[in-house]
Amino acid sequence: MGMFRWVAALAILCSCFPQARGAGQDGPFRAGAATVNITPPLGQPIVGGFSPVPATYVRDELHTRCLVLDDGRRKLAILLSDNVGIPREVHDAAKAWIDAETGIPPGDVLSASTHTHSATSARGENKVVAAKELTEYQRFVARRMADCARIALGNLEPAKIAWGRAEEPEEVFNRRWYVRDESLLQNPFGGIDRVRMNPPRGSEALIEPAGPVDPEIAFVSVRSRDGRPICLLANYSLHYVGGVPSGHISADYFGAFARRIGPAIGAEPHEPEFVGILSNGTSGNINNIDFRSAGERTAPYEKIERVASRLASLVAESERGAAFHDRATLDARLVEVTLGVRKPSPEQIEWAKGIRAKLAEGQPKVSDRDRVYCARIEQLASESPDEIRVPVQAIRIGPLGIAALPFEVFVETGLSLKKERPMDSAFTIELANGSFGYLPTADHHALGGYETWIGTCNVEVGAAARLEQRVLELWRGMREADGNR
Ligand SMILES: [Zn+2]
Known part of the structure:
Protein backbone atom coordinates (compact mmCIF):
# COMPACT_ATOMS: atom_id res chain seq x y z
CA MET A 1 0.00 0.00 0.00
CA GLY A 2 1.40 3.36 -1.03
CA MET A 3 2.13 5.89 1.68
CA PHE A 4 -0.76 8.14 0.64
CA ARG A 5 -3.31 5.34 0.76
CA TRP A 6 -1.98 4.14 4.07
CA VAL A 7 -2.34 7.62 5.59
CA ALA A 8 -5.82 7.98 4.07
CA ALA A 9 -6.91 4.62 5.51
CA LEU A 10 -5.62 5.63 8.91
CA ALA A 11 -7.44 8.96 8.68
CA ILE A 12 -10.72 7.17 7.91
CA LEU A 13 -10.17 4.77 10.79
CA CYS A 14 -9.49 7.67 13.13
CA SER A 15 -12.55 9.66 12.12
CA CYS A 16 -14.85 6.64 12.59
CA PHE A 17 -13.43 5.51 15.90
CA PRO A 18 -12.12 8.54 17.72
CA GLN A 19 -11.49 6.37 20.78
CA ALA A 20 -9.18 4.20 18.71
CA ARG A 21 -6.68 7.00 18.33
CA GLY A 22 -3.89 5.51 20.40
CA ALA A 23 -2.73 7.28 23.52
CA GLY A 24 0.82 6.60 22.40
CA GLN A 25 0.37 8.92 19.41
CA ASP A 26 -0.75 11.91 21.48
CA GLY A 27 1.47 14.95 21.35
CA PRO A 28 2.35 16.83 24.50
CA PHE A 29 -0.44 18.66 26.31
CA ARG A 30 -0.17 22.31 25.31
CA ALA A 31 -1.79 25.62 26.23
CA GLY A 32 -1.73 29.11 24.76
CA ALA A 33 -3.59 32.31 25.53
CA ALA A 34 -4.07 35.79 24.14
CA THR A 35 -5.85 39.10 24.72
CA VAL A 36 -7.08 41.55 22.08
CA ASN A 37 -8.69 44.96 22.51
CA ILE A 38 -12.36 45.35 21.44
CA THR A 39 -13.04 48.83 22.85
CA PRO A 40 -15.55 50.68 20.65
CA PRO A 41 -15.28 54.35 19.70
CA LEU A 42 -16.90 56.90 22.02
CA GLY A 43 -20.40 57.96 21.11
CA GLN A 44 -21.81 54.50 20.58
CA PRO A 45 -24.68 53.51 22.91
CA ILE A 46 -24.01 51.74 26.23
CA VAL A 47 -26.85 49.33 26.89
CA GLY A 48 -26.82 48.26 30.55
CA GLY A 49 -30.18 49.82 31.40
CA PHE A 50 -33.53 50.41 29.68
CA SER A 51 -32.41 53.55 27.87
CA PRO A 52 -29.00 53.49 26.17
CA VAL A 53 -26.62 56.42 26.73
CA PRO A 54 -23.70 57.33 24.46
CA ALA A 55 -20.21 56.35 25.64
CA THR A 56 -18.23 59.41 26.74
CA TYR A 57 -15.25 57.91 28.58
CA VAL A 58 -13.14 54.76 28.62
CA ARG A 59 -12.31 53.84 32.21
CA ASP A 60 -10.81 50.49 31.24
CA GLU A 61 -10.49 48.90 27.84
CA LEU A 62 -12.76 46.06 26.71
CA HIS A 63 -11.11 42.83 25.63
CA THR A 64 -11.60 39.45 24.13
CA ARG A 65 -9.51 36.87 25.97
CA CYS A 66 -8.81 33.40 24.70
CA LEU A 67 -7.45 30.15 26.10
CA VAL A 68 -6.53 27.41 23.63
CA LEU A 69 -5.84 23.90 24.92
CA ASP A 70 -4.40 21.02 22.90
CA ASP A 71 -4.32 17.43 24.19
CA GLY A 72 -2.42 16.22 21.14
CA ARG A 73 -5.59 15.03 19.42
CA ARG A 74 -7.98 17.92 19.76
CA LYS A 75 -7.78 21.65 20.28
CA LEU A 76 -10.35 23.64 22.24
CA ALA A 77 -10.66 27.42 22.18
CA ILE A 78 -12.50 29.29 24.93
CA LEU A 79 -13.15 32.98 24.25
CA LEU A 80 -14.63 35.56 26.61
CA SER A 81 -15.51 39.02 25.30
CA ASP A 82 -16.36 42.05 27.44
CA ASN A 83 -19.96 42.70 26.46
CA VAL A 84 -23.46 42.57 27.92
CA GLY A 85 -24.61 39.85 25.50
CA ILE A 86 -23.39 39.05 22.01
CA PRO A 87 -25.88 37.58 19.54
CA ARG A 88 -25.30 34.24 17.88
CA GLU A 89 -24.51 35.62 14.44
CA VAL A 90 -21.43 37.45 15.79
CA HIS A 91 -20.09 34.31 17.50
CA ASP A 92 -20.85 32.31 14.35
CA ALA A 93 -18.97 34.79 12.16
CA ALA A 94 -15.95 34.54 14.45
CA LYS A 95 -16.17 30.73 14.50
CA ALA A 96 -16.32 30.57 10.70
CA TRP A 97 -13.11 32.62 10.51
CA ILE A 98 -11.47 30.49 13.21
CA ASP A 99 -12.45 27.32 11.34
CA ALA A 100 -11.10 28.63 8.03
CA GLU A 101 -7.91 30.07 9.47
CA THR A 102 -6.94 27.55 12.16
CA GLY A 103 -8.90 24.38 11.43
CA ILE A 104 -10.57 24.41 14.88
CA PRO A 105 -14.21 23.56 14.05
CA PRO A 106 -17.10 25.67 15.48
CA GLY A 107 -18.12 22.91 17.91
CA ASP A 108 -14.70 23.08 19.57
CA VAL A 109 -14.90 26.84 20.12
CA LEU A 110 -16.78 28.24 23.13
CA SER A 111 -17.34 31.96 22.67
CA ALA A 112 -19.15 33.90 25.39
CA SER A 113 -19.78 37.40 26.72
CA THR A 114 -18.53 38.33 30.18
CA HIS A 115 -21.74 40.28 30.93
CA THR A 116 -20.36 43.73 31.70
CA HIS A 117 -23.25 46.19 31.53
CA SER A 118 -20.97 49.11 30.72
CA ALA A 119 -20.10 48.13 27.17
CA THR A 120 -21.35 49.28 23.83
CA SER A 121 -23.95 47.01 22.35
CA ALA A 122 -22.95 44.23 20.03
CA ARG A 123 -26.58 43.16 20.20
CA GLY A 124 -29.03 42.92 17.37
CA GLU A 125 -32.51 44.45 17.18
CA ASN A 126 -34.49 41.30 17.98
CA LYS A 127 -33.28 38.60 20.36
CA VAL A 128 -35.05 35.79 18.51
CA VAL A 129 -34.37 36.91 14.93
CA ALA A 130 -30.82 36.80 13.60
CA ALA A 131 -29.63 40.04 12.01
CA LYS A 132 -29.11 39.68 8.28
CA GLU A 133 -26.07 41.87 8.31
CA LEU A 134 -23.63 42.60 11.09
CA THR A 135 -23.16 46.18 12.24
CA GLU A 136 -19.70 47.69 11.87
CA TYR A 137 -18.95 47.06 15.56
CA GLN A 138 -20.28 43.47 15.48
CA ARG A 139 -18.08 42.71 12.49
CA PHE A 140 -15.11 44.24 14.26
CA VAL A 141 -15.73 42.18 17.41
CA ALA A 142 -16.13 38.95 15.41
CA ARG A 143 -12.91 39.64 13.51
CA ARG A 144 -11.02 40.38 16.74
CA MET A 145 -12.35 37.17 18.37
CA ALA A 146 -10.93 35.19 15.47
CA ASP A 147 -7.64 37.12 15.74
CA CYS A 148 -7.52 36.31 19.46
CA ALA A 149 -7.94 32.58 18.80
CA ARG A 150 -5.23 32.69 16.13
CA ILE A 151 -2.79 34.48 18.42
CA ALA A 152 -3.53 32.09 21.32
CA LEU A 153 -2.96 29.16 18.97
CA GLY A 154 0.38 30.65 17.93
CA ASN A 155 1.29 30.87 21.61
CA LEU A 156 0.75 27.15 22.31
CA GLU A 157 3.51 25.61 24.40
CA PRO A 158 3.88 22.42 26.45
CA ALA A 159 1.91 22.97 29.63
CA LYS A 160 0.55 21.52 32.83
CA ILE A 161 -2.93 22.02 34.18
CA ALA A 162 -4.70 22.26 37.53
CA TRP A 163 -8.32 22.56 38.61
CA GLY A 164 -9.58 24.18 41.77
CA ARG A 165 -12.33 25.97 43.59
CA ALA A 166 -13.00 28.45 46.34
CA GLU A 167 -16.11 30.03 47.81
CA GLU A 168 -17.16 33.65 48.20
CA PRO A 169 -20.72 33.70 49.57
CA GLU A 170 -20.54 37.37 50.64
CA GLU A 171 -20.72 38.90 47.16
CA VAL A 172 -23.71 37.02 45.73
CA PHE A 173 -27.36 37.85 46.48
CA ASN A 174 -30.52 36.42 45.02
CA ARG A 175 -32.32 39.46 43.58
CA ARG A 176 -35.86 38.00 43.44
CA TRP A 177 -37.79 38.50 46.68
CA TYR A 178 -41.06 37.65 48.29
CA VAL A 179 -42.43 40.96 49.59
CA ARG A 180 -45.44 42.01 51.68
CA ASP A 181 -46.39 45.06 49.62
CA GLU A 182 -48.59 44.36 46.58
CA SER A 183 -47.69 47.69 44.98
CA LEU A 184 -44.17 46.28 44.51
CA LEU A 185 -45.51 43.28 42.60
CA GLN A 186 -47.29 44.89 39.66
CA ASN A 187 -46.10 43.71 36.27
CA PRO A 188 -46.37 45.87 33.13
CA PHE A 189 -49.36 43.93 31.81
CA GLY A 190 -51.76 44.71 34.65
CA GLY A 191 -51.08 41.52 36.63
CA ILE A 192 -49.68 40.89 40.12
CA ASP A 193 -46.49 38.83 40.41
CA ARG A 194 -45.55 36.73 43.43
CA VAL A 195 -41.95 37.94 43.58
CA ARG A 196 -40.17 41.21 42.95
CA MET A 197 -36.82 41.66 41.18
CA ASN A 198 -34.53 44.21 42.91
CA PRO A 199 -36.93 45.24 45.70
CA PRO A 200 -36.21 48.48 47.58
CA ARG A 201 -33.15 48.00 49.81
CA GLY A 202 -33.67 47.69 53.55
CA SER A 203 -37.47 47.82 53.08
CA GLU A 204 -39.86 46.60 55.78
CA ALA A 205 -41.75 44.79 53.01
CA LEU A 206 -38.96 42.24 52.39
CA ILE A 207 -39.82 38.67 53.41
CA GLU A 208 -37.17 36.41 51.92
CA PRO A 209 -35.30 35.76 48.67
CA ALA A 210 -37.09 33.44 46.22
CA GLY A 211 -34.05 31.27 45.57
CA PRO A 212 -30.50 30.30 46.48
CA VAL A 213 -27.06 31.60 45.48
CA ASP A 214 -24.02 29.71 44.23
CA PRO A 215 -20.93 30.88 46.13
CA GLU A 216 -18.44 28.80 44.15
CA ILE A 217 -15.52 30.25 42.21
CA ALA A 218 -14.26 27.40 40.04
CA PHE A 219 -11.10 27.69 37.96
CA VAL A 220 -8.68 26.03 35.57
CA SER A 221 -5.05 27.12 35.67
CA VAL A 222 -2.42 26.35 33.05
CA ARG A 223 1.29 26.86 33.55
CA SER A 224 4.34 26.21 31.41
CA ARG A 225 6.29 23.06 32.19
CA ASP A 226 8.69 25.15 34.31
CA GLY A 227 5.82 26.73 36.27
CA ARG A 228 5.23 30.11 34.58
CA PRO A 229 1.51 31.04 34.65
CA ILE A 230 0.04 31.01 31.11
CA CYS A 231 -3.67 31.48 31.75
CA LEU A 232 -6.26 31.14 34.50
CA LEU A 233 -9.94 30.79 33.58
CA ALA A 234 -12.35 31.30 36.48
CA ASN A 235 -16.13 31.18 36.78
CA TYR A 236 -18.43 32.92 39.30
CA SER A 237 -22.21 33.18 39.33
CA LEU A 238 -22.60 36.91 39.78
CA HIS A 239 -24.18 39.33 37.29
CA TYR A 240 -22.12 42.50 36.77
CA VAL A 241 -21.26 44.58 39.87
CA GLY A 242 -21.78 48.12 38.55
CA GLY A 243 -21.18 51.40 40.33
CA VAL A 244 -19.97 52.79 37.01
CA PRO A 245 -20.74 56.44 36.14
CA SER A 246 -23.09 57.02 33.21
CA GLY A 247 -21.35 57.03 29.84
CA HIS A 248 -18.33 55.07 31.08
CA ILE A 249 -16.99 52.08 29.21
CA SER A 250 -15.65 49.46 31.61
CA ALA A 251 -15.26 45.68 31.72
CA ASP A 252 -16.72 45.75 35.28
CA TYR A 253 -15.39 43.14 37.76
CA PHE A 254 -14.55 40.74 34.94
CA GLY A 255 -11.83 43.14 33.72
CA ALA A 256 -10.67 43.95 37.25
CA PHE A 257 -10.29 40.22 38.03
CA ALA A 258 -8.34 39.69 34.80
CA ARG A 259 -5.92 42.47 35.84
CA ARG A 260 -5.53 41.21 39.41
CA ILE A 261 -5.26 37.44 39.08
CA GLY A 262 -1.90 37.44 37.25
CA PRO A 263 0.09 39.23 39.96
CA ALA A 264 -1.83 37.24 42.61
CA ILE A 265 -0.51 33.90 41.26
CA GLY A 266 2.99 35.19 40.54
CA ALA A 267 2.75 36.01 36.82
CA GLU A 268 5.60 38.29 35.81
CA PRO A 269 6.01 40.34 32.65
CA HIS A 270 6.62 37.85 29.86
CA GLU A 271 6.24 37.46 26.13
CA PRO A 272 3.56 36.19 25.54
CA GLU A 273 1.78 37.74 28.47
CA PHE A 274 -0.23 35.87 31.10
CA VAL A 275 -4.00 35.99 30.46
CA GLY A 276 -6.56 36.06 33.30
CA ILE A 277 -10.19 35.34 32.40
CA LEU A 278 -13.34 35.50 34.51
CA SER A 279 -16.38 33.90 32.91
CA ASN A 280 -19.94 34.47 34.08
CA GLY A 281 -21.65 31.50 35.70
CA THR A 282 -25.42 31.24 36.14
CA SER A 283 -26.34 34.72 37.33
CA GLY A 284 -29.75 35.43 35.77
CA ASN A 285 -31.25 36.00 39.23
CA ILE A 286 -28.07 36.88 41.17
CA ASN A 287 -26.51 40.27 41.74
CA ASN A 288 -24.22 42.12 44.14
CA ILE A 289 -26.87 44.02 46.14
CA ASP A 290 -27.42 43.20 49.81
CA PHE A 291 -31.16 43.94 49.91
CA ARG A 292 -31.38 43.49 53.70
CA SER A 293 -29.19 46.52 54.33
CA ALA A 294 -30.12 50.09 53.45
CA GLY A 295 -26.97 50.40 51.36
CA GLU A 296 -23.51 51.85 51.80
CA ARG A 297 -22.14 54.78 49.83
CA THR A 298 -19.34 53.70 47.56
CA ALA A 299 -17.15 55.61 45.15
CA PRO A 300 -17.35 54.68 41.45
CA TYR A 301 -15.56 51.37 40.81
CA GLU A 302 -15.00 50.78 44.54
CA LYS A 303 -17.31 47.74 44.66
CA ILE A 304 -15.99 46.38 41.37
CA GLU A 305 -12.43 46.50 42.68
CA ARG A 306 -13.47 45.05 46.06
CA VAL A 307 -15.24 42.06 44.52
CA ALA A 308 -12.44 41.44 42.00
CA SER A 309 -9.74 41.61 44.65
CA ARG A 310 -11.65 39.20 46.94
CA LEU A 311 -12.13 36.70 44.13
CA ALA A 312 -8.54 36.99 42.91
CA SER A 313 -7.07 36.42 46.36
CA LEU A 314 -9.35 33.43 47.06
CA VAL A 315 -8.52 31.86 43.69
CA ALA A 316 -4.79 32.52 44.16
CA GLU A 317 -4.84 30.87 47.58
CA SER A 318 -6.57 27.78 46.19
CA GLU A 319 -4.32 27.70 43.12
CA ARG A 320 -1.20 27.66 45.32
CA GLY A 321 -2.27 24.33 46.79
CA ALA A 322 -3.56 22.81 43.52
CA ALA A 323 -1.88 19.75 42.00
CA PHE A 324 -0.73 20.27 38.41
CA HIS A 325 -1.09 17.46 35.87
CA ASP A 326 0.86 16.80 32.69
CA ARG A 327 -2.21 16.26 30.58
CA ALA A 328 -5.99 16.42 30.35
CA THR A 329 -8.31 14.77 27.85
CA LEU A 330 -10.35 17.30 25.89
CA ASP A 331 -13.77 16.85 24.35
CA ALA A 332 -16.52 19.12 23.05
CA ARG A 333 -20.02 18.64 21.66
CA LEU A 334 -22.32 21.25 20.21
CA VAL A 335 -25.94 20.55 19.32
CA GLU A 336 -28.92 22.61 18.23
CA VAL A 337 -32.08 22.54 20.35
CA THR A 338 -35.37 23.84 18.96
CA LEU A 339 -37.34 25.93 21.46
CA GLY A 340 -40.78 27.45 21.15
CA VAL A 341 -40.90 31.26 21.10
CA ARG A 342 -43.40 32.81 23.51
CA LYS A 343 -46.27 34.70 21.96
CA PRO A 344 -48.13 37.53 23.66
CA SER A 345 -51.66 36.77 24.86
CA GLU A 383 -41.97 39.60 13.29
CA SER A 384 -40.85 36.76 15.57
CA PRO A 385 -40.79 33.12 14.51
CA ASP A 386 -42.71 30.34 16.28
CA GLU A 387 -39.52 28.44 17.04
CA ILE A 388 -35.81 29.12 17.32
CA ARG A 389 -32.81 26.85 17.29
CA VAL A 390 -30.28 27.55 20.01
CA PRO A 391 -26.76 26.16 20.37
CA VAL A 392 -26.09 24.00 23.44
CA GLN A 393 -22.48 23.08 24.04
CA ALA A 394 -20.74 20.80 26.49
CA ILE A 395 -17.01 20.70 26.98
CA ARG A 396 -14.74 18.49 28.93
CA ILE A 397 -11.30 19.44 30.21
CA GLY A 398 -10.03 16.34 32.01
CA PRO A 399 -12.24 15.84 35.09
CA LEU A 400 -14.08 19.14 34.54
CA GLY A 401 -17.29 19.56 32.56
CA ILE A 402 -18.24 22.99 31.21
CA ALA A 403 -21.76 23.74 29.98
CA ALA A 404 -22.23 26.65 27.58
CA LEU A 405 -25.75 28.10 27.31
CA PRO A 406 -26.80 31.13 25.22
CA PHE A 407 -29.03 32.73 27.87
CA GLU A 408 -28.94 34.57 31.18
CA VAL A 409 -29.31 31.33 33.11
CA PHE A 410 -30.90 31.07 36.57
CA VAL A 411 -28.69 29.91 39.42
CA GLU A 412 -30.96 26.90 40.08
CA THR A 413 -30.03 25.47 36.66
CA GLY A 414 -26.31 25.97 37.33
CA LEU A 415 -26.55 24.35 40.79
CA SER A 416 -28.50 21.42 39.37
CA LEU A 417 -25.92 20.85 36.61
CA LYS A 418 -23.16 20.93 39.24
CA LYS A 419 -25.07 18.36 41.30
CA GLU A 420 -26.05 15.99 38.45
CA ARG A 421 -22.76 16.20 36.53
CA PRO A 422 -21.20 12.89 35.53
CA MET A 423 -17.69 14.41 35.82
CA ASP A 424 -15.75 15.23 39.00
CA SER A 425 -16.73 18.88 38.79
CA ALA A 426 -18.63 21.20 36.50
CA PHE A 427 -19.68 24.75 35.87
CA THR A 428 -21.76 26.68 33.34
CA ILE A 429 -20.72 29.65 31.24
CA GLU A 430 -23.81 31.68 30.38
CA LEU A 431 -24.33 34.03 27.41
CA ALA A 432 -22.25 31.55 25.43
CA ASN A 433 -22.49 31.18 21.65
CA GLY A 434 -25.48 33.53 21.60
CA SER A 435 -27.69 35.78 23.71
CA PHE A 436 -31.39 34.93 23.66
CA GLY A 437 -32.57 36.61 26.88
CA TYR A 438 -33.34 35.22 30.35
CA LEU A 439 -33.82 31.53 31.08
CA PRO A 440 -35.93 31.18 34.24
CA THR A 441 -36.86 27.72 35.48
CA ALA A 442 -40.52 26.63 35.23
CA ASP A 443 -40.86 27.16 39.01
CA HIS A 444 -39.78 30.76 38.58
CA HIS A 445 -42.18 31.30 35.70
CA ALA A 446 -44.95 30.39 38.16
CA LEU A 447 -43.72 33.16 40.50
CA GLY A 448 -43.58 35.85 37.82
CA GLY A 449 -41.25 38.84 38.17
CA TYR A 450 -39.11 40.74 35.67
CA GLU A 451 -36.99 37.88 34.35
CA THR A 452 -40.10 35.84 33.47
CA TRP A 453 -41.99 38.61 31.68
CA ILE A 454 -42.62 38.04 28.01
CA GLY A 455 -40.13 40.25 26.20
CA THR A 456 -37.49 39.54 28.88
CA CYS A 457 -37.82 35.77 28.54
CA ASN A 458 -38.60 34.89 24.94
CA VAL A 459 -38.63 31.10 24.99
CA GLU A 460 -40.98 28.36 26.19
CA VAL A 461 -41.54 27.89 29.90
CA GLY A 462 -39.89 24.44 29.95
CA ALA A 463 -36.72 25.61 28.14
CA ALA A 464 -34.38 25.59 31.17
CA ALA A 465 -35.15 21.96 32.04
CA ARG A 466 -34.79 20.84 28.43
CA LEU A 467 -31.42 22.52 27.97
CA GLU A 468 -30.18 21.16 31.28
CA GLN A 469 -31.09 17.59 30.23
CA ARG A 470 -29.35 18.07 26.91
CA VAL A 471 -26.12 19.16 28.58
CA LEU A 472 -26.22 16.15 30.91
CA GLU A 473 -26.72 13.81 27.92
CA LEU A 474 -23.73 15.36 26.15
CA TRP A 475 -21.55 15.01 29.23
CA ARG A 476 -22.64 11.38 29.69
CA GLY A 477 -21.77 10.72 26.05
CA MET A 478 -18.27 12.01 26.74
CA ARG A 479 -17.96 9.76 29.76
CA GLU A 480 -18.89 6.76 27.65
CA ALA A 481 -16.43 7.70 24.90
CA ASP A 482 -13.83 7.95 27.62
CA GLY A 483 -14.66 4.48 28.94
CA ASN A 484 -14.07 3.02 25.48
CA ARG A 485 -10.81 4.79 25.01
ZN1 LIG B 1 -27.53 41.44 32.60
Missing part, protein backbone atom coordinates in the same frame (compact mmCIF):
# COMPACT_ATOMS: atom_id res chain seq x y z
CA PRO A 346 -54.64 38.71 23.40
CA GLU A 347 -54.72 40.73 26.67
CA GLN A 348 -51.05 41.62 26.32
CA ILE A 349 -51.59 42.70 22.72
CA GLU A 350 -54.53 44.89 23.85
CA TRP A 351 -52.34 46.35 26.59
CA ALA A 352 -49.61 47.17 24.05
CA LYS A 353 -52.17 48.83 21.76
CA GLY A 354 -53.25 51.02 24.68
CA ILE A 355 -49.65 52.09 25.38
CA ARG A 356 -49.02 52.72 21.68
CA ALA A 357 -52.11 54.97 21.54
CA LYS A 358 -50.90 56.94 24.56
CA LEU A 359 -47.46 57.34 22.98
CA ALA A 360 -49.06 58.50 19.73
CA GLU A 361 -50.96 61.17 21.69
CA GLY A 362 -47.62 62.30 23.11
CA GLN A 363 -48.63 61.50 26.69
CA PRO A 364 -45.63 62.21 28.91
CA LYS A 365 -46.84 59.79 31.61
CA VAL A 366 -45.89 56.58 29.79
CA SER A 367 -43.05 55.05 31.79
CA ASP A 368 -39.84 53.78 30.22
CA ARG A 369 -40.85 50.29 31.33
CA ASP A 370 -44.21 50.44 29.55
CA ARG A 371 -42.67 51.92 26.41
CA VAL A 372 -40.01 49.17 26.26
CA TYR A 373 -42.45 46.27 26.88
CA CYS A 374 -44.96 47.71 24.43
CA ALA A 375 -42.29 47.59 21.70
CA ARG A 376 -41.19 44.07 22.72
CA ILE A 377 -44.77 42.73 22.63
CA GLU A 378 -45.33 44.29 19.22
CA GLN A 379 -42.11 42.68 18.01
CA LEU A 380 -42.98 39.23 19.39
CA ALA A 381 -46.50 39.43 17.95
CA SER A 382 -45.44 40.50 14.47
